[in-house]
Amino acid sequence: MGLVSAYFRRGWTILRSEVLVLPSRLAVLLFIIALMAVPLFTQDYYILRILILTCIFAIFAASWDLLSGFTGQMNFGHALFFGVAAYVTALLNLDLGFPPYLSIPLGAVGGVLAGLVVGIPCLRLRGSYLALTTLAFPIILTGLVFAMPDITGGELGLSGLSRLTGSRVMDYYLCSSLVVILGFAMWKITDSKTGIILHAIREDEVAVRSSGINTIRYKLLAFCMSGFFAGIAGGLYAHFMRLAGPSTLEVSLSFQVIIWSVFGGMVSIYGPIAGVFILNPLMEVLRVALGNFPSLPEIRMFIFAGLVLVTLLFMPEGLIPWVRDKLENECPRCKLRNVFIRQRCRVCDTSLS
């Protein structure tokens, strides 16, 4: 009994000293709790469906940030990884009868291979040239999909995949816990030694090379990791929608992910995730709220675009970094973050004003 309470006290100390001291960490904790608690309040099919799709797109957006935000390899064709994984998952499930827990990871492996296929020709490209080249890949693959309707189902795509899990609530728990786990994994990657090198490649590739780092290997690694996480999102999407169609390769999906990430704040894994969780449900809310104005069917796109423009005008770094800078100050001495109400740094006791 004493042991249990000792562990409990230890856990509480860690929670208080590491998590509760910063609003951003508290916000992450509250977000995870809220995400897990949603089915307790509503089990409405429609709401859960929106949230599941939001979770899937959040993984997708974070994987884009890993490649384009951190490593600086501007990818305008990120839907390729999503689509390849969706198709691979669908083919494995339909033709070979693999269950979701096998077909989704194997689909993600398909995403990794797609990352290699895109990454190798793009190694020498930079900036806008890289962006244009990556943009071409999903378009090429769409053409191939249409050219081989026997395998890929053509315009209709592959439908009739088995369900993700037995019930909608279980689907929801699977996707929401994956968003937390994979988001944490991606954040941990960017926080590691590899992450430092990826950061440095974005800043100046020649200087990294003359520091003795094989940049080719790290760039390919970034493409593969990004393809893997995007692939998991694609596989989840295919199994959840029970459909893998050409819409998963659309250019609009590639740009959607950029809008989400830039809105939420690039070069931070949590930024794109938050961006998706704000913008995607907002679109659905607007759809319901504006349902009374059938004369203006697409006004919600107009509102959406205006919102994104205004946000980026006033918060050029994105929404989440802006909010975080309002709530937290950086200690000038030890560079640790503190709540804005504190007068002195919580670690080194330097005056913050």
Next chain:
Amino acid sequence: MPAPFLEIKELHKDFGGLTATNSVSFDMGRQEMVGLIGPNGAGKTTLVRLINGILKPDRGKVRFKGKEITGKKAYDIVNLGIASTFQNMRPFRRLPIIANVMVSCLSPRAMKRGEWVKKVEAKAMDALEFAGISDMALEKASTLSQGDLKRLEVARAVATDPELLILDEPFGGLSPAETELMAKSVARLHKGGRFGRLHSEGPAMIIIEHKLQQLMKIVDRIIVLNFGTIIADGTPQQVVEIPEVIEAYLGEGGV
């Protein structure tokens, strides 16, 4: 006879119609500290870039410890033990200074397997301490002054634990007092015994520099380049008395 530490043979590079280095050849020993001087546009920077693999030579060979390294990738050459700094500093501006150096510490040469992040950080701090900017380790590199950026460049090169260190204008943009300090620490580095190993050998060095007074004090051999060819090679005292060198530096009819 053992192969020379660094052997450069007939190294030739043209940029369009301009000959940057014209069949340059020289040898260098493990213990040497060589100054490379010459007027602007003489091909000094091109020569070191041919050695460290950023540029590929049109003709000629570079051998390092008896092994041919011509045309190898820049990062492979660094991992063989040749580190160099850039003349115009290229820091990772949005990263903290410590992270700038940690990138070098993460190269395969500097990394021993199974080391934890803390140890890499300690190694990076060691390099920063050598360069004299360890107190600013957590600042962003974009906040540094010119002189401190030079020190950061040196710290980054030193962190890869090189056997041959090529410094491209390490005193450029430094005040006289800072130059003095930098010259002292470079000389100390050449003597060896740092990075926690008491009896380690310091790296051999090639230093490109325009501040001759400071350079003369620390180097034991000077090579003078002009229009891509070596016009003098010898101890500092010998070199300054050669008429061609005086002419190249001060123009015809100078002094």
